[in-house]
Each structure stands twice: as structure tokens, then as C-alpha cells.
Amino acid sequence: MRRSGLRTRVVGGFAVSALLLSASMAFASYQATRRYLLEGRERASVRAVSFDARILREGVLTDQVDAADLLRSLDTGGNRRAMLYRDGGWFGRAADDGATEAVPMSLQRLVQQGQAGKQLVRVNGVPALVVGVPLTDTAALYEVDQFRELDQTLRTLSWVLTVVAALTAVAGAGLGWYAARYVARPLRQVAGAAQEIAAGDLSTRLDPAVEPDLAQLTTSFNDMVDRLAKRLEQDRRFAADVSHELRSPLQTLAASASVLARRREHLDQRSGLAVGLIVEEVDRFLALVDDLIELAKSDQPAHRAEVDVVAVARRACQARNLAPDLVKAVGDTPHVWLVDGRRIEQIIGNLLDNAARYGGGATAVRVGASDDRWFIEVDDEGPGVSPEDKTMIFDRFVRGRAAGARTDDDGAGLGLALVAQHAAAHGGQAVALDRPGGGARFRVELRKEPS
Amino acid sequence: MVTGVLVIEDDDRIRLSLALALEDEGYLVRTAASAEEGLEAQRAAPADTVLVDLMLPGMNGFDCVREMRRHDDVPIVVVSARDDTHDIVAALEAGADDYLVKPVAVKELSARLRALRRRGRAVSAAAPTLVFGDLEIRPEAGEVRVQGEPVSLTRTEFRLLCELAEHPGLVLSRQQLLQRVWEYEIGDERLVDVHVGRLRQKIERDTRTPQRLVTVRGMGYKLQR
Numbered sequence: 001m002r003r004s005g006l007r008t009r010v011v012g013g014f015a016v017s018a019l020l021l022s023a024s025m026a027f028a029s030y031q032a033t034r035r036y037l038l039e040g041r042e043r044a045s046v047r048a049v050s051f052d053a054r055i056l057r058e059g060v061l062t063d064q065v066d067a068a069d070l071l072r073s074l075d076t077g078g079n080r081r082a083m084l085y086r087d088g089g090w091f092g093r094a095a096d097d098g099a100t101e102a103v104p105m106s107l108q109r110l111v112q113q114g115q116a117g118k119q120l121v122r123v124n125g126v127p128a129l130v131v132g133v134p135l136t137d138t139a140a141l142y143e144v145d146q147f148r149e150l151d152q153t154l155r156t157l158s159w160v161l162t163v164v165a166a167l168t169a170v171a172g173a174g175l176g177w178y179a180a181r182y183v184a185r186p187l188r189q190v191a192g193a194a195q196e197i198a199a200g201d202l203s204t205r206l207d208p209a210v211e212p213d214l215a216q217l218t219t220s221f222n223d224m225v226d227r228l229a230k231r232l233e234q235d236r237r238f239a240a241d242v243s244h245e246l247r248s249p250l251q252t253l254a255a256s257a258s259v260l261a262r263r264r265e266h267l268d269q270r271s272g273l274a275v276g277l278i279v280e281e282v283d284r285f286l287a288l289v290d291d292l293i294e295l296a297k298s299d300q301p302a303h304r305a306e307v308d309v310v311a312v313a314r315r316a317c318q319a320r321n322l323a324p325d326l327v328k329a330v331g332d333t334p335h336v337w338l339v340d341g342r343r344i345e346q347i348i349g350n351l352l353d354n355a356a357r358y359g360g361g362a363t364a365v366r367v368g369a370s371d372d373r374w375f376i377e378v379d380d381e382g383p384g385v386s387p388e389d390k391t392m393i394f395d396r397f398v399r400g401r402a403a404g405a406r407t408d409d410d411g412a413g414l415g416l417a418l419v420a421q422h423a424a425a426h427g428g429q430a431v432a433l434d435r436p437g438g439g440a441r442f443r444v445e446l447r448k449e450p451s
Numbered sequence: 452m453v454t455g456v457l458v459i460e461d462d463d464r465i466r467l468s469l470a471l472a473l474e475d476e477g478y479l480v481r482t483a484a485s486a487e488e489g490l491e492a493q494r495a496a497p498a499d500t501v502l503v504d505l506m507l508p509g510m511n512g513f514d515c516v517r518e519m520r521r522h523d524d525v526p527i528v529v530v531s532a533r534d535d536t537h538d539i540v541a542a543l544e545a546g547a548d549d550y551l552v553k554p555v556a557v558k559e560l561s562a563r564l565r566a567l568r569r570r571g572r573a574v575s576a577a578a579p580t581l582v583f584g585d586l587e588i589r590p591e592a593g594e595v596r597v598q599g600e601p602v603s604l605t606r607t608e609f610r611l612l613c614e615l616a617e618h619p620g621l622v623l624s625r626q627q628l629l630q631r632v633w634e635y636e637i638g639d640e641r642l643v644d645v646h647v648g649r650l651r652q653k654i655e656r657d658t659r660t661p662q663r664l665v666t667v668r669g670m671g672y673k674l675q676r
Contacts, residue, residue, distance in 0.1 A: 243532075243534075244532045244533070247532035247552075247553040247554055248462055248465060248532055248553065249464075250553070250554035251462075251465050251468070251469075251530075251532075251553040251554040251555070252462075252464040252465050252468045253468075253554070254554045254555070254556055254557065255465070255468035255469050255471065255472040255557055256468045256471070256472070258472045258475070258556070258557035258558070259468070259471045259472050259475055262475050283556075286554055286556065289554070293534070306668060306669030308624070308669075311624070311626065315626065315636065315637050316637070318636070319636050319637055336669050341640065342639075345637060
């Protein structure tokens with residue numbers, strides 16, 4: 001589905017942008033905080049080492065006391081480890097064993113040249129500052145100051161910033177989802193309107209005031225529907241005009257043909273034959289025009305009202321000299337349906353006429369109901385409908401195969417097309433089936449509720 | 452007895468062919484090419500039945516029916532090429548007794564005219580006065596009174612009322628009424644609905660809440676005491 005694709009892209013885009021933005025913000029603020037904290041900590045560290053150096057320098061110059069004792073006199077706290085480098089050897093407190101490895105060679109060289117120096121290193125994964133101060137020409141103090149608390153603080157900070165960045169990305173995705181939904185809402189309205197129009201409601205229009213940003217879309221859409229409605233109206237009017245123009249001359253023909261038919265026996269044989277042909281063809285023409293006009297109107301929605309369908313079917317049988325008790329309601333099917341009575345009358349009438357023409361006459365008419373549908377079935381015991389004819393039999397101007405040689409009461413081939421159209425107007429369908437035991441069974445299904 | 456039919460139709464060919472065909476069926480036919488001419492002809496020498504086209508030059512068919520109906524209860528049949536529900540209902544409401552869509556077969560037209568002519572006769576030989584509250588119906592005399600005041604009904608309205616009055620309190624379906632009043636095997640139920648509406652305007656106090664001629668949903672109509 002394209003629409004969900006668009007939504008996914010918008011959501012993804014929002015999430016990625018939010019993540020990028022929040023991650024870079026987090027990174028920058030982490031770096032700034034880190035530098036600030038580290039500088040402060042370094043200054044404190046350097047100050048402490050200078051203080052220690054002053055104490056040691058006096059001890060180293062005055063007495064030749066034990067270096068370890070000297071170092072022990074320093075108050076270095078838990079984080080600082082002090083070492084004395086004198087005459088090419090290291091001296092340190094027992095607790096500070098192994099700390100000399102942390103002193104980089106570059107710093108040692110700098111200190112040996114008589115300059116104090118500092119360098120940031122890592123000891124056991126924790127950042128530490130190594131500060132070296134020359135005491136005499138041959139002695140120097142080194143202190144390794146581990147930034148345990150600072151490291152902990154920075155770790156916590158980075159964790160918090162990561163979580164915030166992740167949350168921001170999720171919030172961005174949420175915002176994207178909402179935005180996509182918001183933007184898609186007018187599109188859904190357009191889709192809904194298009195559906196209504198496709199279903200035949202040409203009065204549907206979009207309100208351009210609802211979404212000013214989509215004004216062009218709504219205007220074009222409404223223009224399109226206007227033009228479509230106008231075109232359909234033109235077609236409808238054309239069909240109405242044509243039928244009207246056909247009807248007047250047909251009226252003259254029908255009346256004149258009946259005058260001629262009455263005088264047929266007074267005519268010579270050839271003229272009488274010709275008049276007979278004219279009268280028959282005029283009758284056929286009348287039926288054809290009736291069916292055509294009906295077919296042109298049949299795509300309009302059904303006018304549903306309460307109709308006693310069993311009574312309609314019985315009347316249709318009577319009008320065709322068939323026994324009314326041919327009509328049976330299956331089980332306890334109610335006789336009154338909410339359907340278009342005029343169309344039902346034509347459905348049943350046309351199916352009866354069809355059975356009379358091609359199936360030797362209707363042998364049963366059943367009306368019944370399933371879950372959400374009514375059905376009408378008309379059986380005959382004729383040759384039945386061949387499989388290849390079962391679908392095309394409902395097309396316009398298709399006649400039964402048995403009618404290769406036309407008979408007097410041959411229809412125009414519109415009867416079953418009308419049946420199918422009337423069924424469709426009720427949200428249903430017409431099908432041709434095989435009657436068990438031979439013959440054809442025509443079944444029309446109608447939706448109980450308007451769809 | 453020869454029945455006079457007045458054909459009001461502006462199309463020369465239809466007018467001539469209908470006159471020829473109806474004369475063959477035994478009617479005495481007079482013709483008019485416009486509504487004005489037709490109204491004048493009917494005033495001068497009333498026909499038993501009138502056929503009217505809707506699309507006429509000058510005064511149209513609807514107005515022609517309405518005008519004729521003002522002082523004449525002659526059966527009027529509209530014969531039109533228009534088959535819109537709107538037109539059919541409007542013509543019946545104007546006062547037409549029946550509506551046929553062109554092209555109509557002559558046999559069918561003749562059957563309709565015969566049915567209309569029969570409608571003029573009394574319902575049954577010795578029908579007593581039927582009383583529904585302050586509504587009195589005298590089938591023999593062709594008289595209807597509401598609160599003692601005579602009411603003027605067309606023949607179709609009168610026949611429809613009598614049909615319902617003969618079965619007091621009994622529901623008659625639209626198709627039953629079509630068969631008994633209009634003599635249709637299968638007919639257009641709008642005929643019944645529009646005539647019931649017109650009848651109500653004459654015999655009901657409030658047509659929106661009818662007390663006498665009531666609709667029974669999905670079934671039909673009944674006249675109650």
C-alpha cells in the first residue's frame with residue numbers, strides 16, 4: 001500500500017532527524033562538560049603536587065632521610081600516588097607499588113631537563129593525571145592522580161545523554177507518525193469522497209475551507225466531479241431526448257398499424273402478408289424501445305419500499321396464463337420485502353418470459369431468504385443453459401441458442417440484461433444454474449439492506 | 452351507445468393516427484391541436500373521456516388538466532412521451548385519472564377508456580347510504596357529504612372511495628385497488644397513492660394525520676369509521 005509507505009517514510013525521517021539532532025547536542029554538551037570538569041580537576045591536582053614538592057624539596061636538600069619516609073609524610077588522600085625519582089632509581093610507598101609504569105617516558109625526559117610537566121593518561125581504564133616536578137638536579141617528584149569520581153560523573157552523564165538522545169528519537173518518530181496522520185487525513189477524505197462518487201453519489205464535494213493548504217487539490221477534485229456529473233447528466237438527457245424522439249413516431253406507427261391490421265382481410269394476399277409483417281415488427285419495436293429505455297434508467301439506485309413479493313410473483317404468473325400456485329415461499333420466508341417493486345415485477349416477468357421462450361415454460365417460482373439476501377428462483381424443464389452461455393446470457397442482445405430460427409414472440413435479447421441490472425441495483429446478482437433433474441434454473445439474489 | 456373521446460395532441464400525425472385507430476374501436480373522436488382549443492371544444496360539447504398530451508404549445512398539458520378539472524369531472528387520461536416519476540405524479544395531482552406512456556398500443560388504450568367509462572356507473576344496484584362518522588356516501592346517487600355538505604369528487608375518486616367504503620375497516624392493497632378501480636392486471640401503484648392523496652384533501656380535516664382514510668404500512672389503505 002502506497003499510503004502506509006508514505007507514512008513509514010515520514011515516521012522514519014522524523015526519527016532519524018531527531019536522533020541526529022539530539023545525539024550531536026548530547027555529544028557537544030558532553031565534551032564541554034568534560035573539558036570544564038577536567039580542567040578544574042587538573043588545576044587542583046597541580047596545586048596539590050606543587051605543595052607536596054615544596055615539602056619534599058626541603059627534606060631532600062637538608063637531610064639524607066629515607067625517601068619512603070619522606071613520601072609517607074605527604075598527605076595524598078586516596079587518589080594520588082607519589083613517587084620519588086632520585087639518582088636513577090624509584091622510591092615509593094608500599095601502597096603505591098607499580099605506579100611508576102604510569103609515568104610516560106616523554107614526561108620523564110621533560111622533568112630531567114629541569115621543567116615541571118603534566119600529562120593525561122589512563123590507569124586501569126580510569127583517567128589519571130601524571131604530574132612531574134624536578135626537586136634537585138637529580139631528584140624529581142612524580143604523582144599519579146586518578147580521577148575516579150570525575151570518571152564516574154562523566155560515565156553517568158554520558159549514559160543520561162544517551163538515554164535522552166534515544167528518547168528524543170522515539171519522540172521524533174511519534175511526532176512523525178502524528179504529522180503523517182494529520183497530513184493524510186485530508187487525503188483520506190478525498191479517498192472517501194472518491195469512493196462515494198464511484199458508488200454513484202455525484203452530489204459529493206470536498207469542502208475547500210477545511211484545509212487551505214490542500215485548496216488546489218480540493219478545487220481540482222470538485223471541478224472534476226462537476227464535469228463528471230455534467231457529462232453524466234448530458235448522457236442521461238441525451239438518452240431521455242432520444243427515447244422521447246423515438247416515442248412520438250412510434251405512437252403514430254402503433255396506431256396506424258392497428259388501423260391496417262383491422263383491414264387485413266380486405267387486402268389482397270401480398271398486401272395482407274406485408275401488413276402482418278409490419279404489425280408484428282411494430283409490436284417488437286415497441287417492446288424493444290420499452291426495454292432500452294428501462295435499461296438506460298436501470299443504473300439509478302433502487303427505490304426500496306415494502307413489497308409483497310409473493311403477490312407480485314402470483315400476479316405475474318396470472319398475467320401470463322400460468323397457475324399462481326407455481327409460486328412458493330421457501331420455509332417461513334416473509335412475503336413482504338424491502339425492495340423496488342417495479343424492478344421486482346420486471347425481474348419475475350422477464351424470467352417467466354425467458355422460461356416460456358427457451359425452456360418450454362416455467363415449472364416453479366421460489367422466493368426465499370439467506371442471511372443478508374433475498375432470492376428469487378425460476379425453474380424450467382427445457383434444454384438448460386450450456387456452460388459457456390451461463391455468463392454471457394446476461395449480456396445485452398444475447399438470445400438463446402434454441403432461437404436460431406426466430407419465432408413470433410422472440411424477445412429483443414434485453415430481458416435477462418435487465419434482470420441482471422435490476423439485481424445489481426439491489427446490490428445483488430443474477431446467475432444461470434442447472435436445475436437438478438434437467439432444465440435451467442435462474443436465480444436472482446438481492447441484498448436485504450441497501451449497501 | 453357511442454362514446455365521445457376528445458384527443459388533445461399537437462403532433463398532427465399522432466392526432467390523426469389515434470383518431471383513425473380509436474374510430475376503428477368504435478369511439479366518436481374529436482380532436483384539438485392545443486390546450487386552449489381542447490378546453491373550448493369540451494365546453495361547447497362535452498366528450499365522455501379526454502386524452503391529453505403534456506407537451507403542448509401555449510398552455511401545457513398539466514395546466515390543461517387543472518383547468519378542465521375545475522368544473523368538469525370527465526375522466527382524463529394523460530398520454531405522454533414523458534416517463535419521469537415527477538411528471539407522472541404532477542399530472543395525476545393536477546387531476547388526471549390515468550397516465551399512459553407513449554407509445555401505447557391501441558388495444559391497451561381502448562381497454563383503459565372502457566374501464567374509465569364503466570367507472571361512471573353505480574357500484575351496486577341497491578347500495579344503501581354508507582356512513583363513516585360525519586362522512587356520508589350514497590353510491591346510487593353518486594353523492595358524498597362531509598358534515599352534511601356535499602363534496603365534489605371525480606368519478607375515479609368516487610369509485611375509489613366506494614371500493615374502500617364497501618369494506619369498512621378492511622385493508623385493501625394498492626394492487627387490489629388498481630384491479631377494482633382502474634381494472635389493471637398489473638399497474639402503477641403511484642396511481643393509487645396520488646388519488647388517495649387527492650381524496651384525503653376532500654374528506655379529511657387534516658391531510659397530514661388522516662383519521663378516516665388511513666395508510667397501513669406495507670399493506671395498503673383502509674377506510675375506518
